[in-house]
Amino acid sequence: MSLIDPRSSLALRLRARLAAEEDYRTGEHEEILAMVSEARHAGDTVALVETLRMAHHCVLGPEHGILRLKLAEELIGEASRTGRRGDLLMGLLWRTVDLFMAADPHSERALEELRALLACDDHLAVGFVASGIEVMLSIRNGRLTQAEALASACAERGTAADDPTTRARYVGHIVTIRWYQGRLGELVATLSELVNSPMLSVTDNSYFAILAGAAAAAGNRRLAVGMLARVCGRDLAEVPRSSSWLVTMYSVVEAAHLLEDAEASAQAYALLAPFAHLPVIASLGVSCLGSVHHPLGVASLTSGHVDKAVEHLRAAVHDNLALGHWPAVVLSRARLGQALALRDGMHDEAARRELALAAQEAAALQMALQMTRQMTLPPSGGPRDPAPEVDRGGDVGKRASAMVCRRRGRQWQIEMDGRTALVGHSVGMGHLAVLLANPGREILATDLAAGPALAGEGVPGDGAPAQPLLDDRAMNSYRQRLSQLQADIDECESMNEIERVATLRAEHDWLIDELAGATGLAGRLRTFTGSQERARIAVGKAIRRALDRITEADPIIGDELRATVETGVRCCYRAR
16 A cells, blocks of 8 residues: 555555454454445446445344345446456356345246356356355255255355365355254364364355254264353353354354253354344355244243243244245245144144154255254154064164164264164164164163174074174275275365265265174284073163263153163164
């Protein structure tokens, strides 16, 4: 500034840039709007266009929707005077984003106009953001597998455009997909790394809250509590109203619900309430989590206001239908059904209708509904089917109104009558899975200790010889796979394939756990000698520890299993 004429166009543009950076950092917008006025009066079209573009970045909070749209419309009008094609494309992009953020029914028309211009002559930066909106729409349509492929293509465009937000945007896409797949807990490692990235905006607190929810879903309460405290700070109201603010509040609500933090839920509710009419959209259309009514409903449940929860969740279903956001419809409908059941009783017809429809829609979209303690439907008091069946898709112990036990990487998901408990893998959980897969069948503790193959097939007698938990062939296979996985992890890390690395690490860690459980000192295979008493004690302790973990996650499921699982020389799951 000291080297140029203070009355020059360059000086005006530099002062606008400095004002925008300061306002963006502090979450304000007064200085940059003053510079917009100055640029208008100066009659400098290039300076005005650049200042309008920067001003738009400073008013991405949910309260500035009308102002943003006015800035975008002015930018489009002024772009014709600069003769720079990028100015017009940027104005059209901002208008498109603004319409999506306002839930305007014509937002996709604006996107179509932008698509047509990009098809004639591509623009790396604008095309990158537009391709991110395409990922968001694919998620809304319930095409989650397609959305993941589009997210990878979008990241490639971001890399080509040399956009520093590429990685954060990609993780944002994957987080949304995994959220609706019921697999958010798988991303704890990736999110733990990302939250401290200097590439994130100074006003972006969303990943602290997202990590809190992921950690809570994965059963890591300590990490979840710490991250929630970090984002809430001394006062949740102090979180800057940036483009990620609504996603931050949504994630705070979900994490607080899992952690049963009524105080954080009440604070988030008060802050979100003025924006109930809006959708939760991250940044410039990176992802959409549906209507704000949804987190308002969940916060009400956590705070114990069930009537208010029903009202908000019913509105969320309606608004999500209007958005065409089918995964959000399913999630809001499921929680509406649970809220109705909490308010009107477990046999309420409306509650069961909503839950049944949500389950049907979730199955069609390949979604996994994550039910938490406050939101789950109490178990039915009516008669139950006498015998569960094995689900050929990988579930064990499934019946119409009973236990379902799924292996999810290093965790187990246990479901009963609409309730869900998620616990870490352990030897005892492996034993429980075998029992649930064989309801009514008595299985020797020695066979459970020897492993699922023996437990599920012929049952050896009391004098059976010592059996290794893994034979030599299995051990060699595991070790070879570990070596291959490590090589794949190294290769993917060098190529910055974040999601692929997370998937490979999950399998790698699971195999390490399996080997650790099957080997003793110096890597020798552990065996059981055939002693019924030693097996009875070891298996009984392992199952009881697993039941303790399940009870911590969901007391009702835990109590049901304690009442129906028998341990001793012979073990059995007797469904009621």
